[in-house]
Amino acid sequence: xxxxxxxxxxxxxxxxxxxxxxxxxxxxxxxxxxxxxxxxxxxxxxxxxxxxxxxxxxxxxxxxxxxxxxxxxxxxxxxxxxxxxxxxxxxxx
Numbered sequence: 001x002x003x004x005x006x007x008x009x010x011x012x013x014x015x016x017x018x019x020x021x022x023x024x025x026x027x028x029x030x031x032x033x034x035x036x037x038x039x040x041x042x043x044x045x046x047x048x049x050x051x052x053x054x055x056x057x058x059x060x061x062x063x064x065x066x067x068x069x070x071x072x073x074x075x076x077x078x079x080x081x082x083x084x085x086x087x088x089x090x091x092x093x
Contacts, residue, residue, distance in 0.1 A: 045071035
């Protein structure tokens with residue numbers, strides 16, 4: 001079953017494209033596989049995450065800093081966990 005994004009979700013998906021390959025490493029898989037099926041609270045946290053500047057996001061994903069927003073921080077951890085689980089599954093193939 002394919003979920004069609006709303007106009008607001010399309011705008012968020014477009015904003016998710018970042019200029020740093022390191023950020024796209026985590027953000028792209030989340031957007032492609034989880035964003036549209038996430039609950040409204042998680043989608044709101046993702047929208048807030050995208051308001052951060054790329055250098056700040058990079059520090060968050062590298063664990064060198066963390067956002068003051070607990071929901072955004074939890075989402076970053078989820079995105080990292082999902083990506084690393086995906087990478088581990090691919091390595092086993």
